[in-house]
Amino acid sequence: MASQDLSRCSDEELLRLGLEDARALGVFYDRYEDAMLLFFRRACGRADLAADLTAEVFAAALGSLAQFRPELGSARSWLFGIARHQLAQTWRRRRVEAQARRRMGMEPMMLSDEDLQRIDELVSDGSSLALLEALPSDQRSAVVGRVLEERDYAELAVELECSEMVVRQRVSRGLRAMRAKLGDAL
Amino acid sequence: MSRLPQLRASFMDAAERRTSAPARTRRGRKRPLPLVVVIALVALALAAAAVAATGVLRTGSPVRPARRLTPTVGLGVPARGGSRVLGVSFADPAGGPPWGMQVVHTTRDLVCIQIGRRYRGALGVLGLDGAFHDDGQFHPLPPDTIGRQPGATSCQPEGVQVSLEVSGIPESGLMPEFGALGALSQARWVSYGLLGPDAVSVTYSYRGESRSLPVEPVTGAYVIVLPGIETGANRRNGITSGGSSGASRPGAGGPLPNPAGALTSITYRLGATTCQESIEARASDPCPLPRRAFPSRASLESSPQLHRPFDVRLRRARVPGSYSAILEFVAPYAVPNALSGYSIASPTPCHEGTDVDPIDRDIRAGATVTVPLEAVFANACGRSVILEVLYSRRGAAPVPGPGTVVVGKATVERPR
Numbered sequence: 143m144a145s146q147d148l149s150r151c152s153d154e155e156l157l158r159l160g161l162e163d164a165r166a167l168g169v170f171y172d173r174y175e176d177a178m179l180l181f182f183r184r185a186c187g188r189a190d191l192a193a194d195l196t197a198e199v200f201a202a203a204l205g206s207l208a209q210f211r212p213e214l215g216s217a218r219s220w221l222f223g224i225a226r227h228q229l230a231q232t233w234r235r236r237r238v239e240a241q242a243r244r245r246m247g248m249e250p251m252m253l254s255d256e257d258l259q260r261i262d263e264l265v266s267d268g269s270s271l272a273l274l275e276a277l278p279s280d281q282r283s284a285v286v287g288r289v290l291e292e293r294d295y296a297e298l299a300v301e302l303e304c305s306e307m308v309v310r311q312r313v314s315r316g317l318r319a320m321r322a323k324l325g326d327a328l
Numbered sequence: 329m330s331r332l333p334q335l336r337a338s339f340m341d342a343a344e345r346r347t348s349a350p351a352r353t354r355r356g357r358k359r360p361l362p363l364v365v366v367i368a369l370v371a372l373a374l375a376a377a378a379v380a381a382t383g384v385l386r387t388g389s390p391v392r393p394a395r396r397l398t399p400t401v402g403l404g405v406p407a408r409g410g411s412r413v414l415g416v417s418f419a420d421p422a423g424g425p426p427w428g429m430q431v432v433h434t435t436r437d438l439v440c441i442q443i444g445r446r447y448r449g450a451l452g453v454l455g456l457d458g459a460f461h462d463d464g465q466f467h468p469l470p471p472d473t474i475g476r477q478p479g480a481t482s483c484q485p486e487g488v489q490v491s492l493e494v495s496g497i498p499e500s501g502l503m504p505e506f507g508a509l510g511a512l513s514q515a516r517w518v519s520y521g522l523l524g525p526d527a528v529s530v531t532y533s534y535r536g537e538s539r540s541l542p543v544e545p546v547t548g549a550y551v552i553v554l555p556g557i558e559t560g561a562n563r564r565n566g567i568t569s570g571g572s573s574g575a576s577r578p579g580a581g582g583p584l585p586n587p588a589g590a591l592t593s594i595t596y597r598l599g600a601t602t603c604q605e606s607i608e609a610r611a612s613d614p615c616p617l618p619r620r621a622f623p624s625r626a627s628l629e630s631s632p633q634l635h636r637p638f639d640v641r642l643r644r645a646r647v648p649g650s651y652s653a654i655l656e657f658v659a660p661y662a663v664p665n666a667l668s669g670y671s672i673a674s675p676t677p678c679h680e681g682t683d684v685d686p687i688d689r690d691i692r693a694g695a696t697v698t699v700p701l702e703a704v705f706a707n708a709c710g711r712s713v714i715l716e717v718l719y720s721r722r723g724a725a726p727v728p729g730p731g732t733v734v735v736g737k738a739t740v741e742r743p744r
């Protein structure tokens with residue numbers, strides 16, 4: 143098979159190629175490792191849980207690679223869908239599951255202080271996530287849902303129990319608030 | 329470079345194993361199952377059969393409300409004797425108790441509709457898919473869970489009709505308390521609504537086939553439940569949510585089917601004839617067009633308390649350079665329920681639009697209202713920001729006009 147520059151492939155192409163070529167999955171992993179850690183670190187407030195959940199999500203994604211249907215949504219949405227499901231399961235059951243990792247034969251992680259520190263740096267390095275943490279909760283939910291998770295305004299309106307217009311306002315206001323604070327910091 | 333090299337290496341090992349293994353071994357070789365697994369599978373099958381049979385369900389603990397409701401804030405609390413399960417039902421694609429609906433009248437004059445699984449005349453959820461530790465039991469949904477089930481609950485003023493389309497509701501009927509709407513592989517696509525006494529039936533599209541369903545007489549209630557995601561001809565299904573609400577009579581701004589959903593038309597009876605609100609631009613018997621774009625709203629009476637200066641006290645926030653504030657004003661109008669309310673608006677002349685924070689609680693006329701505001705200067709165009717206190721009737725736009733008045737206005741300067 144001719145060598146291919148996987149870094150130029152779309153996420154959806156990587157998942158398709160990943161059925162036969164593990165390197166494509168490596169590129170996909172690299173694209174989303176930080177995003178997953180950020181998502182869970184923000185949701186749980188703990189670096190160890192973020193690492194645990196991230197591992198479970200990638201294992202679950204690997205296990206259900208053949209079920210990915212690009213016609214139903216982007217690979218990003220698919221991965222975040224798995225992530226949100228894992229998070230909901232964790233909140234429901236009060237523990238992080240390891241089923242997917244066991245199924246895929248992935249070794250348990252031994253997290254060092256440096257590992258945890260690198261995850262915490264994601265939210266404490268003055269990045270936009272730190273600004274996100276400072277937003278009022280209604281704006282934060284709207285910005286996270288729309289910008290990080292790329293969900294529809296209509297879906298968010300249902301979840302946040304408000305109109306689409308209010309969700310748009312919250313996203314707009316939240317982003318402007320973050321821009322304003324970035325400006326203050328410069 | 330990976331932030332967690334150990335995880336990346338473990339993931340790549342698993343990926344290598346997966347891609348190098350022949351397809352037949354990925355599916356696993358057939359081996360005799362250990363006895364304990366067989367017993368567990370039989371138990372699971374029996375539990376599933378019990379759910380499917382619907383006649384042998386045990387009733388477990390009720391769903392607990394996610395947050396404490398207050399009679400004068402937000403949705404209010406369920407009014408005494410104001411809740412009932414409606415007669416509508418729809419079979420679940422996987423069997424088991426059908427889906428149903430209950431209405432809950434609240435102390436703030438809202439009508440909330442909840443959907444869930446219906447069993448022996450009660451509405452509830454099932455212990456499936458992780459809900460209630462998969463106990464296979466029926467768990468009632470008490471009226472005070474109206475704030476617990478986003479997506480599976482919708483609240484609006486009495487007399488306002490609504491048609492909703494929601495994807496991602498778990499098969500159990502129990503919405504997760506945090507995060508996503510559910511696991512899409514097990515989720516349901518649900519259309520539900522209250523269309524009022526003029527509604528006759530709804531029509532929806534499923535796998536390319538059009539089906540009609542009569543609504544409940546008088547209430548116009550309906551519920552339709554389909555699998556959450558399917559491919560192929562059923563492309564409408566499962567990837568969207570939305571809905572509409574409006575007045576009770578067609579032709580006066582009533583609910584319309586969501587163009588991105590499965591509902592394709594709503595049939596109403598107007599006197600001796602019927603008409604349809606349809607997603608099709610050229611329906612054969614369309615309902616008459618509304619006479620005006622929005623229902624009329626009488627202008628509010630003037631009050632001597634209008635245009636009074638109000639007090640804004642700034643406080644340094646935790647974020648460096650940011651300020652919160654405490655705003656105080658005297659309420660000229662009473663807010664006796666959720667049908668009207670005050671809000672704090674911050675017009676931003678250098679951006680588009682106005683930011684609005686609603687004050688979602690009952691307020692006595694003449695009362696002093698204290699409102700905490702976060703990040704006051706977040707949208708400031710310069711060193712100052714304009715704050716307006718608005719009073720609006722429900723449904724009115726949060727800008728001065730019919731149904732909305734400016735109670736007061738202040739310009740707040742950022743400290744140097």
